[in-house]
Amino acid sequence: MSSVEIHQMRDCPTSAQMGAIETSAMKDGVTTGAEMMRRAGRALARAALEASGAGPGDRALVLCGPGNNGGDGYVAASALREAGLDVQVSALGDPRNLRGDAALFVEEWGEAIAPLDPEALGQGPRPALMIDAVFGTGLSRPVPDVLPKAFAAIRSAPGAGPLTIVAADIPSGIQSDTGALLAPGGAEEVLAADLTIAFHAAKPGHFLEQGPALCGTLEIASIGLSQDDRTPPLTEPHEGDITRLVAPGAAEAAKWLAGWARPEPGGHKFSRGHVLVLGGGPGKGGAARMAARAALRTGAGLVTLGVPADAITENAARLDAIMLSVVETADDLGGMLEDDRLSALVLGPGLGIGERTRAMVRVSLDARRATILDADALTSFADHPEELFDRLHEDAILTPHEGEFARLFPDLGLKSRDMSKIDAARRAADRAGCVILLKGAATIVASPGGAASLHPGLYERDTRWLATAGAGDTLCGILAGLAAHAPDGRLHGAAECATSIHAEAARSFGPGLIAEDIPDRIPDLYRAHGL
Ligand SMILES: NC(=O)C1=CN([C@@H]2O[C@H](COP(=O)(O)OP(=O)(O)OC[C@H]3O[C@@H](n4cnc5c(N)ncnc54)[C@H](O)[C@@H]3O)[C@@H](O)[C@H]2O)[C@@H](O)CC1
Numbered sequence: 057m058s059s060v061e062i063h064q065m066r067d068c069p070t071s072a073q074m075g076a077i078e079t080s081a082m083k084d085g086v087t088t089g090a091e092m093m094r095r096a097g098r099a100l101a102r103a104a105l106e107a108s109g110a111g112p113g114d115r116a117l118v119l120c121g122p123g124n125n126g127g128d129g130y131v132a133a134s135a136l137r138e139a140g141l142d143v144q145v146s147a148l149g150d151p152r153n154l155r156g157d158a159a160l161f162v163e164e165w166g167e168a169i170a171p172l173d174p175e176a177l178g179q180g181p182r183p184a185l186m187i188d189a190v191f192g193t194g195l196s197r198p199v200p201d202v203l204p205k206a207f208a209a210i211r212s213a214p215g216a217g218p219l220t221i222v223a224a225d226i227p228s229g230i231q232s233d234t235g236a237l238l239a240p241g242g243a244e245e246v247l248a249a250d251l252t253i254a255f256h257a258a259k260p261g262h263f264l265e266q267g268p269a270l271c272g273t274l275e276i277a278s279i280g281l282s283q284d285d286r287t288p289p290l291t292e293p294h295e296g297d298i299t300r301l302v303a304p305g306a307a308e309a310a311k312w313l314a315g316w317a318r319p320e321p322g323g324h325k326f327s328r329g330h331v332l333v334l335g336g337g338p339g340k341g342g343a344a345r346m347a348a349r350a351a352l353r354t355g356a357g358l359v360t361l362g363v364p365a366d367a368i369t370e371n372a373a374r375l376d377a378i379m380l381s382v383v384e385t386a387d388d389l390g391g392m393l394e395d396d397r398l399s400a401l402v403l404g405p406g407l408g409i410g411e412r413t414r415a416m417v418r419v420s421l422d423a424r425r426a427t428i429l430d431a432d433a434l435t436s437f438a439d440h441p442e443e444l445f446d447r448l449h450e451d452a453i454l455t456p457h458e459g460e461f462a463r464l465f466p467d468l469g470l471k472s473r474d475m476s477k478i479d480a481a482r483r484a485a486d487r488a489g490c491v492i493l494l495k496g497a498a499t500i501v502a503s504p505g506g507a508a509s510l511h512p513g514l515y516e517r518d519t520r521w522l523a524t525a526g527a528g529d530t531l532c533g534i535l536a537g538l539a540a541h542a543p544d545g546r547l548h549g550a551a552e553c554a555t556s557i558h559a560e561a562a563r564s565f566g567p568g569l570i571a572e573d574i575p576d577r578i579p580d581l582y583r584a585h586g587l
């Protein structure tokens with residue numbers, strides 16, 4: 057199978073965009089619908105044979121739906137038959153109603169097609185492999201109850217060996233644009249695949265909400281559509297509204313990191329940027345110190361921590377290369393910002409919630425530096441988010457987790473949104489007038505105007521060890537370290553790169569990771585990428 061690893065720069069199209077890509081390829085004579093379906097179904101069969109280890113004489117079951125996803129299933133059924141397996145096909149809906157390419161492959165299959173009947177399927181024997189080709193990108197409403205019932209019956213049918221379930225494009229029930237599971241409660245366990253073969257590109261639903269829990273392993277199969285011409289230059293925000301999938305592989309990461317993080321030859325510390333991290337009072341300094349250390353490790357030439365006078369002694373005892381300044385009030389901060397070599401600001405980690413923080417955010421934003429707002433700097437505006445939005449500008453970035461995001465954008469928060477996480481971040485970026493980095497297992501970076509990228513900390517880029525106290529503070533610091541010497545208006549690219557550095561640093565440490573470990577992994581990461 058011509059699969060590619062997911063950590064390459066790729067488009068991550070919605071269902072409508074996927075349709076448009078296919079239509080334009082057919083119009084341009086690149087391929088035909090039947091050819092795409094044939095490639096999809098054959099890739100599916102090959103992957104299923106490989107994943108299950110099944111061979112001639114083994115039983116295979118193919119569940120086919122009422123659309124083109126079902127068409128892929130009929131191709132796979134014929135291919136598995138050709139490979140010598142004992143294949144049964146079971147269909148949701150009447151296969152005689154299928155039109156176009158799918159109908160062609162029903163004819164090619166030419167054998168019996170049983171209705172999707174849980175009782176009959178539960179009698180066994182359980183197959184060695186099953187292909188789920190019921191719904192793909194066309195799922196538009198909750199799946200009928202018969203589907204999870206059929207999956208449950210097949211799983212518990214009598215049989216000797218294990219069952220491998222392979223999903224065509226996306227597990228049936230997962231909405232391809234949002235990752236939401238459109239199925240009755242409790243269906244997630246029965247509908248889960250061991251392997252998902254996504255066609256042409258990974259879709260948002262593979263990374264968002266319940267998607268990752270149901271996909272198993274994710275592989276991408278080419279179906280003969282050209283891939284490359286849409287990929288934008290590295291580090292530039294993506295024009296248009298196709299989400300960019302950001303998880304660079306080694307070669308791309310090297311170029312990317314060189315562009316963002318490598319010092320200029322003959323430069324000096326000020327040419328590498330000066331980051332100011334603002335911190336809170338005594339006993340509250342850990343988060344800001346971690347952000348500061350991450351900024352320095354990432355490549356800022358200088359980092360200063362600004363804290364109230366009564367927190368100086370404590371911080372001085374913990375810091376060496378990082379400088380300390382007394383910043384009691386917003387006026388003190390305004391004074392410091394007269395030095396225009398201060399190029400990036402971090403406000404939020406451990407800063408405290410309230411008027412002091414709000415005043416410092418106002419002064420920072422008015423100074424028009426690269427300004428990263430996180431944690432307490434966001435929560436301080438929960439009651440009056442418009443006051444924040446009015447001041448934000450294109451050199452500012454908000455880095456909320458879902459909880460902080462919901463405080464600023466209640467209608468776009470996880471519990472109330474009726475759109476994908478990606479579109480929620482896009483809307484928020486438009487409303488706020490700045491870049492939004494919305495954290496999670498899939499992190500979204502969105503800019504006003506629609507550019508959006510998705511960084512998947514999932515599948516082979518699993519970052520589960522990042523779910524630890526203070527990890528977000530180090531992300532702010534990494535971002536500041538890059539933004540400190542990034543050209544104006546390039547925060548989207550800096551945010552993509554920071555998310556990757558953060559994730560890769562965490563992954564390279566692995567089990568037992570705590571936030572303090574993250575900055576100190578960065579030198580190895582840079583060296584490994586030839587910086
Ligand atoms: N040319 C193409 O369009 C190609 C499509 N491909 C496959 O086709 C899929 C998309 O095909 P379609 O757009 O036909 O969509 P699907 O096959 O995913 O499903 C759409 C069909 O299911 C029905 N449906 C949707 N939700 C339902 C529900 N909850 N209950 C009952 N019926 C429901 C719709 O009315 C429609 O008949 C992709 O995921 C991919 O697997 C591939 O074969 C490559 C080529």
Ligand SMILES: [K+]
Nearest residue numbers: 188191226228
């Ligand atoms: K499917």
